[in-house]
Amino acid sequence: MSKLPNVKTSIFSIMSKMAAEYNAINLSQGFPNFPVDKKLTTIVEKLASENVHQYVPMAGYPPLLDKIAHLTKNSYNRSVSSDIEILVTAGATQGIFTAIQALVNSNEEVIILDPSYDCYEAPILLCNAKPVRIPLNDDYTVNWQTVKEACSNKTRMIIINNPHNPTGKTLNQADFASLIKIMDAFPDIILLSDEVYEYITFEEKHLSAHLQPTLANRAIVVSSFGKSLHITGWKIGYLIAPEHLMIEIKKVHQYLVFSVNSICQVAISQYLDVVSIENIRESYQQKRDLFRSLLKSSRFELLPCEGTYFQVASYTKISNENDVDFCKRLITEHGVAAIPISSFYENGTDLKLIRFCFAKDDETLRTAAIKLCQV
Numbered sequence: 001m002s003k004l005p006n007v008k009t010s011i012f013s014i015m016s017k018m019a020a021e022y023n024a025i026n027l028s029q030g031f032p033n034f035p036v037d038k039k040l041t042t043i044v045e046k047l048a049s050e051n052v053h054q055y056v057p058m059a060g061y062p063p064l065l066d067k068i069a070h071l072t073k074n075s076y077n078r079s080v081s082s083d084i085e086i087l088v089t090a091g092a093t094q095g096i097f098t099a100i101q102a103l104v105n106s107n108e109e110v111i112i113l114d115p116s117y118d119c120y121e122a123p124i125l126l127c128n129a130k131p132v133r134i135p136l137n138d139d140y141t142v143n144w145q146t147v148k149e150a151c152s153n154k155t156r157m158i159i160i161n162n163p164h165n166p167t168g169k170t171l172n173q174a175d176f177a178s179l180i181k182i183m184d185a186f187p188d189i190i191l192l193s194d195e196v197y198e199y200i201t202f203e204e205k206h207l208s209a210h211l212q213p214t215l216a217n218r219a220i221v222v223s224s225f226g227k228s229l230h231i232t233g234w235k236i237g238y239l240i241a242p243e244h245l246m247i248e249i250k251k252v253h254q255y256l257v258f259s260v261n262s263i264c265q266v267a268i269s270q271y272l273d274v275v276s277i278e279n280i281r282e283s284y285q286q287k288r289d290l291f292r293s294l295l296k297s298s299r300f301e302l303l304p305c306e307g308t309y310f311q312v313a314s315y316t317k318i319s320n321e322n323d324v325d326f327c328k329r330l331i332t333e334h335g336v337a338a339i340p341i342s343s344f345y346e347n348g349t350d351l352k353l354i355r356f357c358f359a360k361d362d363e364t365l366r367t368a369a370i371k372l373c374q375v
């Protein structure tokens, strides 16, 4: 009997495969198509012939742990212990999986907000725990009253994703006030805050869970160098969590991965000396603004995009097909691949919305926009 009977090929694989078959511009999967910074590739070339190819300590390459502590201090003014509270993981995905496996017990409940990124549910089910999906409001704000009503003494964890994939929505101070109120009322609940797009926010500065001192002892914050340094294929991320949670997380990490790829950790550690991670916001803001302005004359209606490199668009003025069929036709007839938002919902809610990734060079965005304006 399958342990995960409902898990199928992900929509990202389906759309990317179709995009390749039809030679369509792939704005579906969330990765950049522009070249990696030459400074980083130079570091990697140099390291290839150095003594950096054996296991590093389980929690991470020590100089990288120090740099992460420094980055966390610079970005959020939070001091964390590099020896105790940081774990380098094989991408945010492994960090999330490991944290859930380590901390959620059988028959407990974990709250996920719907729509959501697809990697939360499987590890919860593999713990024999129950994912409880709470729909976001129509404008993609969180209905904290519903979250509160869903909490009970069975609830072990609340997962938030800020900035949010797929909607591009960010949380504000009032959201955190409501969340903290709920967590005060349920002192056993822990927070998993997926912040892989923490450095990609636009008009408003990112409000991290790191900025909430009352959450420090109860939150696991998830980051991804893949997203922050445009190297998604490297699959390197990290978790920051208080010692009592991190001890348990490291027990699972030790047997799942032991230690993450050495040369990549050394390379990132050296690269962090010469790159300013906080500058990526500016280039993505230009891309967002370019893509939105290019689509102004199209029949797509664009939703606000406060963070991430995803733009959600409504196609109700174009068609009333379901969003999966519409995305397939967008590839076969118009040569552009996108992701149907229904795939981020537990029950496939279809609001005629699709997601474009604008982490692409300007020429790709311009060519895609010409095609999209003809739809």
Ligand SMILES: Cc1ncc(COP(=O)(O)O)c(C=O)c1O
Residues within 6 Å of the ligand: 030, 090, 091, 092, 093, 094, 117, 119, 161, 165, 194, 196, 223, 224, 225, 226, 227, 232, 235, 236, 237
């Ligand atoms: C919200 C969210 N969380 C986690 C991940 C996974 O990140 P990583 O590639 O570092 O595993 C992604 C990747 O798209 C994401 O969008």
